[in-house]
Amino acid sequence: MSDANLQHGRVTFLDGRGDLSALEITTPWSRAEIFPHGATVTQFQKTGEPPVLFLSQCSRYTNDAPIRGGIPIAFPWFGKPEGKTMQHGFARVKDWELKEVASPPDGSVTVRMRLPNYADATAWPGCNVEYVVTVGEALGVELIVTNKSASEAAYEDCLHTYFTVGDISQVAVIGLKGVEYLDALDGRKRKTETAESIRFTAELDRVYLNTAHVVEIHDAALRRVIRVAKEGSRSTVVWNPWIAKAKAMADYGDEEYKQMVCVESGNVAENQVKLRAGESHRTVVRISTTKI
């Protein structure tokens, strides 16, 4: 292991888990972990508080599978569109290159990574894909895609964030009332959210469209609110697998649905990003917590 001591924070290269190495970032307020595998932020925890991100105890740490938890990056597609064999694209199972570690004057730590040029260039025209993680009192993640080709590039992205909650039955997701969504559990039928507070009593899997809203996760058991603010994102996905799907996922504990909820920010379906030659797009998420 080696350390990079920065002005305020510190980055330590860890042996990681399984086949995968990891970076540990510590700042005056918080601690985080990032795996170059999939550029997956797996942990973010403020000093004296419960973890913000959920990480399954059953996750695999192998080169051929995504990590179950944290913030997997779904890119350049979401789900499994016609003709695609891999769910949620390939970015989350590629090893990203570490490009830069820095500590801005505010005491946070930033880590910049790049998606190497992938073998299957036919899957998608040449783009430069970078990811910047900022660890401080809050957690910031930013996916930056630049179209280096001479033709238009279209893609979906989703920062597929798993959040830790104390008890899913006491959780309310607030901020999506009136927003249209595709119900993945009902043939992706288009519906409109009528609830001020979305609550969980069964599997829930919804792609909310055309929304830039801040979403809050109110967690009565842990007495905290997690705030998910975003820029450059028109879609928000909310998911809890509940009992049957939890049992069906080999890399997820049967009871773990009680302690997590996914609130994911990106650009999915009709919200896909289209870049003209030379254009860039930034999908930015800022995650913060307050005690209640």
Ligand code: TA6
């Ligand atoms: O974001 C919700 C979702 O699309 C669900 O349908 C479920 O499949 C989840 O993603 C996890 O997908 P994964 O491929 O990581 O098992």
